[in-house]
Amino acid sequence: MLNTIDIHEIQKYLPHRYPFLLIDRVIEYTPGEYLVGIKNITFNEPQFTGHFPQRVIMPGVLILEALAQATGLLAFKTAAELNSDKELYYLAGIDNARFKRPVEPGDQIRLEVKLVKHKRNLWKFYGKATVDGDEIVSADIMCVNQEIPE
Numbered sequence: 001m002l003n004t005i006d007i008h009e010i011q012k013y014l015p016h017r018y019p020f021l022l023i024d025r026v027i028e029y030t031p032g033e034y035l036v037g038i039k040n041i042t043f044n045e046p047q048f049t050g051h052f053p054q055r056v057i058m059p060g061v062l063i064l065e066a067l068a069q070a071t072g073l074l075a076f077k078t079a080a081e082l083n084s085d086k087e088l089y090y091l092a093g094i095d096n097a098r099f100k101r102p103v104e105p106g107d108q109i110r111l112e113v114k115l116v117k118h119k120r121n122l123w124k125f126y127g128k129a130t131v132d133g134d135e136i137v138s139a140d141i142m143c144v145n146q147e148i149p150e
Contacts, residue, residue, distance in 0.1 A: 002027070002028040003026075003028060003029045003030065003031075003077075004025070004026055004027055004028065004029075005025065005026035005029070005073065005077075006025055007024060007025060010023055010025070010026065010073065013072065013073055013076045014069055014072060014073065015088060016069065019045065019046045019047075020065075021069070022039055022062060022065055022066035022069055023037045023038070023039055023066060023069050023070060023073070023111065024037075024038050024039055024040050025037065025038050026038075026070075026073060029073075029074060029077055031074075031077045031078045031080065032078045032115060033114065033115060034074070034112065034113065034114045034115070035070055035071075035073055035074040035077070035111075035112075035113050036110060036111065036112050037066075037069075037070045037073070037110075037111040037113075038108060038109070038110060038111070039066050039108070039109040039111060040108050040109075041058055041103055041104065041105050041106065041107045041108065041109065042105055042106075043056065043105035043106075045105075047059055047062060048105065056104065056105060057102040057103060057104055058102070058103035058104070058107075058109075060097075060099050060137065063103060063109065063129050063136065063137050064094060064097060064137065064139060064141075065091075066109065066111055066129070067111055067113060067127035067128075067129060067137070067139065067141060068091045068094075068127075068141055068143065070111045070112075070113045070127065071089070071113050071123065071125045071127065071141050071143050072089035072143060074113055074115060074125070075089050075115075075118075075123050075143060075145060076089070078115060078118070079145070086147055086148055087145050087146065087147055087148060088145065088146060088148055089123070089143045089144070089145045090143060090144050090145075090146065091141070091142075091143055092122070092142040092143050092144045093141070093142040094139050094140070094141055094142075095139065095140040095142075096138070096139055096140050097137065097138070097139040098137065098138050098139070099136070099137050100134070100135050100136050100137065100138075101131075101134065101136050102136075103131060103136055107131045107132075108131065109129050109130070109131055109136070110129065110130045110131070111127070111129050112127065112128050112129070112130070113125045113126070113127040113141070114126045114127075116140075121144050121145045121146065122142065122143075122144055123142065123143045123144070123145070124140065124141075124142050125140070125141045125142070125143075126138075126139075126140055126141075127139055127140075127141050
């Protein structure tokens, strides 16, 4: 049986909320290895009113943000002994980002992240996003976890 995460559990780990929570569900993951999430793209999302009115496409930075959110979920699931309500995972860097094609309303993005390395509070991942099996974005992503100040 595959490990999955529904939207209610996602909200326990990620502090993001509408319109910036960019993962609808996780369809499989293995702690310490990989995670696969889904983002459904709908026409009524707020970014489409201005990007671009004549042909709406999902901003590339938001696809990268969705991948970064997936890395945070994988990090939380990997470091299960950590208390998620006392820590946050922050995006620390993106390298080698490559965009292959636009994403439009009606598309479903498959977000795939793999843990490459973890040392102390620095996490390195490889991420790629696909639509209908076609790669749309790939990048090396780094995040750091830090305790939330009280």
